[in-house]
Amino acid sequence: DQQVKQNSPSLSVQEGRISILNCDYTNSMFDYFLWYKKYPAEGPTFLISISSIKDKNEDGRFTVFLNKSAKHLSLHIVPSQPGDSAVYFCAASGIGGNQFYFGTGTSLTVIP
């Protein structure tokens, strides 16, 4: 049973525009959410996180939004750069954070 879902396998965006990656989850006990970025032949790299007590967290060009009632989070990248081209995974964990559940990933291509 997939508790974290990324329904868009791929996304293409022009350089300089906004990239919006979406993630849905089913478990209302999840209280910590993260985004990871993965380049080919490398491990996932932590990008940004958000706790369920917040609805927004920013770090430079990256902003994560959390809508708890809809069980939905999104990652906004503004402005998008060619170096942002990678696979993005969202992940979620419950209280205590012992197990992280990952989505299937969205492949982002930023076109120069």
Next chain:
Amino acid sequence: EAGVAQSPRYKIIEKRQSVAFWCNPISGHATLYWYQQILGQGPKLLIQFQNNGVVDDSQLPKDRFSAERLKGVDSTLKIQPAKLEDSAVYLCASSLDPGNQPQHFGDGTRLSIL
């Protein structure tokens, strides 16, 4: 700060053979994780260690997979005997403690079963 180190990077074996992977976490990280990532899927947790004790191995196929973390630092993951469906990337990650903080991943071992 040195990252999570894993070896080998690639391994090709025949089904029914055995294989072992090694992981060295970030210095000082008490929590270590092994994940399996099958092509087109997200990483799936196999086992979590806190120091040298197992916290969660509920998704580890214990009839063929085993893992240990002697002395609470390095860890090895073994598969014996391997099946075709074990073809995947095996990722090791570590964090300072369990709980709500990021896990830092190594580059993984890509395993191909012939």
